[in-house]
Amino acid sequence: MDRLLFLVATGLARGAVFALFALSLVLIWRAARIINFAQGAMALVATYVAFAVTGATGSYVAGLAAALVSGAAIGWLVERGVMRFAPHASPLSGVIVAIGLVMVLQSLLGIAFGPQYRPMAAPFDQTPIVVAGVPLLSPYDVFVLVVALAVMTALALLFRFTSLGLQLRASAFAPEVSRLLGVRVDRMVTAGWMLSAAVAALAALLLIPTELGLNPHSTDMLFVYAFTVAVVGGLDSPVGALSGGLVVGVFLTLVTGYLGSTVAPIGILVLLLAVLLLRPGGVFSLREARAA
């Protein structure tokens, strides 16, 4: 029972990161109707920047800021430089171009930094706090949960209560009408990409200290997990991303805790197949979303 509690608590913290990354996928999906398969690689580049900045200045906060800024910069670069030119006739070409980007970014990172894992220090202690005899979350897990929830709340407020948020939503849902009403839709799509890439960079930065370390492939699994979250939660709803993230996070830690970490990818595959076959509409989303 203690073990179950511990696993669920850790799973919630892990799930918050997945939810954050899935949210970044949702942001791009809503802005540009593309599932960005390059999101993991883009976030990884920003994490390498953060790693370098933290190494040079010794400050975690400086690294965090660098990750956000460079994440947004990469989002801008990718949208303006590549994705904008993907043929819109087929949704597949966007995916194929994104796959090409993954290959380019990962191989560049590999050439620049080599294949070895670079351990990243967490800013807080990673040993669990014991509450009433039961080991629960570590201080770092609490930090992750707080940051993830704060960012999600901030995004919700941004979309709901600001003019920028309204323009972002409008250009995603009705680009032609928005254009007629004076919204600069192109600029909004770019803003969506920058916002999304920054959020993804943050998620990767939060996750990597809990894993083996920084390596050109360390976000591969994060992307697969976040994609599963998006399928479980539905790509159209940020609330779905949050609840899906927590579900997948807890599911994964339970599988890892009871069956071993090698089984985790199989567990994810089974979950993904089960959702797609039994509830093809997703658990939290409308059916139309999947056919778009």
Next chain:
Amino acid sequence: MSSRTPLEAGTRAVTASAGALTAATVAVSSRRAAGIRGTLVIAAVLTLAAIGGTFLLDPYRNFQLATAAAMFCAVAGLSMLIGHTGQLSLGHAALMASGGYGYALTANALTDAGAPGPVRFALALLAGVVIASILGLLLGLAAARLRGPYLAGLTLAVVVAIPAVTSVFSGVLGGDQGLQTALDPVPEVLSRLIALEQWQAWIAIAVAAVVVTALALVRRSALGLRMRAVRDDEVAAQLAGVPARRVKVTAFTLSAAAAGAGGALLCVVTQSVSPGAYTLSFSLLLLVAAVIGGLGSLGGAAIGSALIVLLPWLLGLASRELPLPADLEQRLAGNLTVLVFGALLIVVTLVWPGGLVALRRYLPRRAATVSPARTTTHTPTER
């Protein structure tokens, strides 16, 4: 994306596409007999030319040719799937792996039972194809409910689960080490004439010829037409009486069978199958080959497969020639190829969606001779 309702789309499309489909079906059936004969003749000529060509190559080149032929099976299947039904799979490496494991398990069991070489090879190859087809059928059933990006994500999850599957079932699948199989030696009659590598190239070419000819026949059959109808407008195709889901599942299963044959061949050539050979990068390489050659085109798949076998080797040679520091050279190894292929994938998709086979449009006086293949230079289009 589009604002029109399914009903509107249907009424508009049903008149257009039902008419087109009937007309095309009639045209296909009247041309079919001649077409099939033509395809078979071309296939036979190309196969004989390839087998003759092995005499001009040294053993290492023949090994590369055999590898390329194995890749050709999988890439042709993938290219047909993406180009003709618009289903994007990032997981064909997993299907190849299942073919390879199916081959290795059956071959080893038959070796223990003392079966003679040719029987062993044929049964093991069949087992590889069947196992890959079953996996493909399961994936295809899930795939038929999904559109592009979702299917791509699902197949991605399948590929990254390969090492987990092999280590969970390490008793049967051999864990990280994988499985080794016995060599298929050169038959007595030929052993004075040709080397082992050349014999393996022959096997690979023969199997690839059968697989690709089958794909070519499917492509020009009524099923092929239905696949393209589903790709272009699923609603309209359904209204015209095409069972869209069944067509998609069939296409995925056929493509998986081709990939399984490719995986079995790769196992024949290397005498081993292991999870380390079927990584995510390898799976993406198959996509690169299909896209660079030209989606939906078999000729393009051949060019693409040759490219993904030869380019890494050429780049390796080139980076060894350059006076680079050892550290940099080590980091370039492998990564440089991925960089070049990734860049090619982006550039071809953005600038040149037809792939390399679209080049022949710029060749004078060839249009007439290549007309049967014209339908193949489509990139998938959707609403």
